[in-house]
Amino acid sequence: xxxxxxxxxxxxxxxxxxxxxxxxxxxxxxxxxxxxxxxxxxxxxxxxxxxxxxxxxxxxxxxxxxxxxxxxxxxxxxxxxxxxxxxxxxxxxxxxxxxxxxxxxxxxxxxxxxxxxxxxxxxxxxxxxxxxxxxxxxxxxxxxxxxxxxxxxxxxxxxxxxxxxxxxxxxxxxxxxxxxxxx
Numbered sequence: 001x002x003x004x005x006x007x008x009x010x011x012x013x014x015x016x017x018x019x020x021x022x023x024x025x026x027x028x029x030x031x032x033x034x035x036x037x038x039x040x041x042x043x044x045x046x047x048x049x050x051x052x053x054x055x056x057x058x059x060x061x062x063x064x065x066x067x068x069x070x071x072x073x074x075x076x077x078x079x080x081x082x083x084x085x086x087x088x089x090x091x092x093x094x095x096x097x098x099x100x101x102x103x104x105x106x107x108x109x110x111x112x113x114x115x116x117x118x119x120x121x122x123x124x125x126x127x128x129x130x131x132x133x134x135x136x137x138x139x140x141x142x143x144x145x146x147x148x149x150x151x152x153x154x155x156x157x158x159x160x161x162x163x164x165x166x167x168x169x170x171x172x173x174x175x176x177x178x179x180x181x182x183x
Contacts, residue, residue: 014122015095017114022093051156053129068129079103091115092179098137102127109159111137116175118150135162138180146171 021029036045049057096111098121113120119135127133135148148171150162167175 015110015112018093019095025046040134043088065135094140096137096167098135100136102131112159114175115179116167118153118161120159120161122159124157126157127152129153129155132165133162139174141178141181142174146174 021032024032049060052060071090092114093112095113096114098109098111098119100107100109100121107123107125110122111119112122119134128151133150133152135150136145138145148164148167150164152160153163154161164171
């Protein structure tokens with residue numbers, strides 16, 4: 001049995017798994033994904049589709065039905081209306097303590113994924129898409145806290161994705177430095 005880690009609270013094993021998977025090479029992650037999914041790939045795709053908003057489902061349908069015989073691109077399928085929404089910026093798995101405020105309520109959790117444009121925050125509460133929040137955290141390579149505002153762009157039972165609003169050049173440089181830093 002794995003001993004609990006008191007510093008990570010109730011998400012301890014999840015946090016430790018995120019660290020391990022995040023440090024795996026991409027090819028090893030794909031092998032693990034195939035092993036975990038087995039022959040149930042369609043079932044997992046269906047679950048992801050069910051969690052999408054109707055607008056995202058329509059956009060996905062349009063993109064997939066345009067050329068069903070063609071091989072899918074290596075980039076992710078955009079679930080928003082503009083091509084600029086496709087993830088072009090680098091992302092980095094991480095474990096960063098975060099404080100955030102949504103509608104005058106304060107929360108504490110962990111950022112598990114970060115980019116120059118936003119973060120994934122682990123949470124057991126689902127929040128409505130579009131909800132604004134204030135987010136405060138310190139990057140491991142910069143001890144001073146950074147304050148961001150952003151909007152929730154997707155939400156599941158595991159957590160939610162945030163796009164930052166109006167980040168300064170300094171904030172952008174700090175995020176870029178951390179995301180591109182060799183681990």
